[in-house]
Structure formats: structure tokens, C-alpha cells
Amino acid sequence: MKYPQINQDLFILNRKNFIKELKDNSLAIFQSQDEFPRSGDQNFVFKQNPDLFYLTGIDQEQTILLLYPDCPNPLYRQVLFLRQTNDYIKVWEGYKYTKEQAKATSGIESIFWLEDFDNILHSIVNYADNIYLNTNENDRYAHTVPYRDIRFIEQMRSKYPLHHYERSAPIMRGLRAVKSDVEVELTKKACGITRDAFERVLKFIKPGVKEYEIEAEIIHEFIRQGGTGHAYTPIIASGHNANILHYIDNNQECKAGDVILFDFGAEYANYNADMSRSVPVNGKFTQRQKDVYNAVLHVMKEATKLLVTGTVWNTYHEQVGEIMTEQLVNLGLLSTADVKNQNPAWPAYKKYFMHGTSHHLGIDVHDFAGRYTSFAAGNILTVEPGIYIPEEGLGIRLENNILITATGNIDLMADIPVEAAEIEDIMNG
Template identity: 50%
Template sequence: MKYHLIDNKLFIKNRKNFTAKMKPSSLAVFNSNDIYPISADSTMPFEQHRDIFYLSGVDQEESILVLFPDCPKEKHREILFLKETNEHIAVWEGEKLTKEAAYKTSGIKTVYWLKDMEKVMFELMTQCDTVYINTNEHYRASVETETREDRFTKWLKDEYPAHAVAKSNPILQRLRSVKDKIELDLIQQACDITEKGFRRVLGFVKPGVWEYEIEAEFMHE
């Protein structure tokens, strides 16, 4: 579904609020969700991890956000790692974020391709003492699938066992429970669209109308 670009001031503010709660000399890492297979070469529609979206606005697979507010290099205090794109990928897989588009979306100036992640992470890890990992700690969570976040956390702990580990989730739970005005306006816009859809459907439903026809009317609105 088409949607308008969200003002990146929201994501800039969200990152500022999050990093203000971090321990000194620490960095935090957030990963995109996987694209999950169905069978053969079929996959489920991609659904972004809510936390990386909350902090960056990036709605794309194979993306990583790193926040390191105390980094000696200013350009490495906020970093995005993205899947490299080109004209061939745009044709066969669909348009992906360029470095320029990623900056416009997130407000993050430093964007690397994913192939550079391990090299850059090595440099960052020599400059910090604590790593914030993002785990699912919802009290109703019952996840059997190993997520991209889980795999990254295992890799990080294996590669850098001497670093202390902290949890991002408690910070995010507190921050996300209070909505910014931009968020409230977006929620209201979504409510308005939904209301119009239901009102359109109410005038369309009658005997002999099929579900897919109702869906088409709703989506059109």
C-alpha cells in the first residue's frame, strides 16, 4: 500500500530519547526482520521490525541500525547498514533505499552497504564497553523461529565475548508507550482512512456481493 514519507524529525527525536537512556561507552544494534519463506521460491510479504522502524523509519529487509552516542568519530554515532542496490536489483527485486534516500527517510547521514558491516563493527567494538541487544521480552511472546536479531546477537557474542551486554527492550517499552504528536497525527490519519473504508463498504454490501469485491472497495477507498 502506498504511504507518504514520514517526517524524519520523529525518528531523530526517538533516537535522541533512546540514546539519552544508554550507559556511557555503549552502543546499541537493531536489525530488520527476515523475509520468511512459504515454499519453493515463495515468501510472505515483508513486515518490518517495529523497533528499527521506530528509530529510523527504514522499512526494508537486511537493514541494521547502530547507535553509539559516545563514539570518538562523530560520523559513527548513528549508522545505517543497508543492502546494496543497483539498477539490476531495482528491476528484479524492486526499488531499494539508496544512501541518499536512507538519509532523507531517517535523518542518518552515515550509511554503509551491508558488506562493510563486520569491518565497521570491529572498529566500533574496540571503542565501547557495553552492547545493547534487542530481544523480544513481551510477556505473551512465544517465538520458535530464530530471528535475524537472534542470529546477529549470537554472532556478536561469539565475536566479542568480553563486552558487557545490556537490553534495549526496557528503554523502548517506556519510550514507545508515550506517543509524539507526529505519531498521534499519523494514527488519526489511519483512523480516518479506516472510517471512510467502512462507510464505503456499508453502502456497497448486499446479497450476491462476494468478499473479494468488498475487499476491492475497501482497498480502493
């Protein structure tokens, strides 16, 4: 791991909060993520199941967590199963957790090798009334691949068909949305690395540079500071490319007179930053570019003010839409007649701002949280308005990460340059 070990108190508390939500005499099982093939003899870099990491801090493949707080055998009330290392693995793959290291990381006392899982489970499962199993219930995920959780559910139902099965995901949805102080600090670290990468590229950009050269500067800074890498595939979209919302080719030349739309963030200790900025290739906005830029910045600032406890998703997005509509009229992109005659199901502003304004942020970039749950203290959300004008070859998006507290909100990216004049000063300094 590139990051220092996180204090086990975080994971002990997370398990305690999860266990509180279980029905009496229930057993819960969490699986690590699959290892996915990248080529004939290689896997993609492993990424831990976020729920398992949230409950254990274990960042390794082939790991299982078993929780059975009412187990008649105290040894099996919290159990962690690990892949056992050997001399071959040490030579070819290197570091794997020892039992002692796993105990120190997770705070779990009962550590066994993975080969013991079936026997231990079978010795206690018939004393449990309910079995909680996990799946990916993120609203943005469409299930097409029978991943490890799905396969495990089929195995359990085959072996133990008469047990009562419950879903762990609704519990995790509520818990993961509210960040602890430790999680906030890890997110701040990811934001700080992202800031340094952005300031690095501001001094690097000039006409003729390739988008992928900018991407290389970003990952250099991420890795140099101990980040795991990109929180998601970065967008380095110059000129017309900025109107492709998920443009990731990053293979074009950046030309004088164009604006580059960035959307990137660092991952640190499995926690993520998510930032968008738009900058002029030649270091100076045209007046039109600056007008559009300042309109987006105004919407971002006003939307941020709305992120307080009790805010409801739909109401929030409707309010942001009204703010954006006013700016688009001022820019001459919409007329008052367009607004008056708009279809309420697809308001006029959607022609130029077609995506949502915010999403939860955490162990997942689009973090697991309730779409119909009002915002609460401890939520971290993005604010990312944009205006996209294909006919002008211009797309502007700005995005910061906001922590909601009981007394207001805190911009975790307040120290990242965002004012147009500040961007120009750094690029020309």
C-alpha cells in the first residue's frame, strides 16, 4: 500500500454501526472484489470492494468478512478470512497480509486463512435465523456480469435454502453516506493531491501540447504524493472535445484560442477527489469564454449555498436549474420565450446543461447513498455545473467537493484556483 495504515478505530466503529442495524441472531458475510483479467496472463490492478474496505480496512483480494454478533461461539462473532501466502506468492507477488497485520489493520481478533471459511461457516450458520448478503445496489450500476457477490448468493441459497436472507446494501447505503472525521481527512488528502496536480498542469499548458501529455503530468503528481492513481478515468478535453461529457480519448493537440475542460481527481487510501476546471490553452480567456466561465462559476457558488442539512435532491436540482436558466438567458443562449414555452419534463436549460449538479463522494466516486434521502451532516457532495455550446466549440465545467456540517458547509477544494483571473495569473506567471 502507498498510504500509511489507517487507524483501526474507524473500521471497529463502522462494524459496530453496521451490527446495530442487523436483526437479532443474524449473520452477515462480505466478499472482496473479483480479480478481472486484463490480457492472456495479466489481471487489472485490484480494487477492493468498497463495503468490505469500509468494514475492515483490508485492501487485498480473496478476503471474506463474517459477522455474527449473537454467535454461540464467541470466537466466530467477527471473523476475517485471508488468502494464505506462500514462498511462491512472496517471490512473484510480494506483500500479503499476515494474520498479525490484518488484526492490526482491522481490529478483528479472529483471523483465519480462506481455506477454513467453508468449515467455519457450516459450523455456525445453522444457528442463525437470518443471513445478510451483499450486492452492488448503486443506482448507477447495471448488473451484467455475475461477479463474486452474485455467485456467492447462488452458492448460499443452494447450500442453505431454508434460511431467511436479507440485504446488507440498504444498511450500507445509510452508513456510508455520512462520513466520519477520519474519512473527511482522507478525502481532504485526495483533494490536496488533486490541487497540486492542477497547479502543476497550469504551468505546463501551452499551445501545441497534447491532451495525453497533460494527463501524464497529472498522474506523475498523483503517484509522487502517494496517491493510488486516478479516482476515475481522467477527462482532458480541449476545444470541441469538451462537449463530449465523458471524453476520455485525451489524444488531441491543444490549440491557441481553445479552452481545455479538465475532470480528474486523485484516489488516496481508497477515498476520492472529483474536480473539474476549464482553462484557456494560451493562458488568456476571450471575453466570450470568460462570460460563459463566470456564468458557470456563479451557478456553482449559488448551488453550493443550497447544500445544507435537510435539502432534498429534486428540490435542489430544480433550484439549480432556475439559477442556470437565468445565466443562459443573460448569455443569449436562451430567450424568455424559450423559457416560457419549455417542457417541464425537459426544461430549456437542459439544452446546454444536461447532467446533474451533484453526487455523493467517498470510497466510490459516485458514492453509495440514498437518492431520496435529504442531505445530512457528514455528507460529501460534488457541485459541478456546466455550460456546453457545440456550435461555439466551447464547454465549461467547474466542480468542487463540499462537506455538509450541522452549521453549514465546507468547501474541501476552496484552496484550488477557480476564479478566471487567478487561473490566468498562474498560467502567465
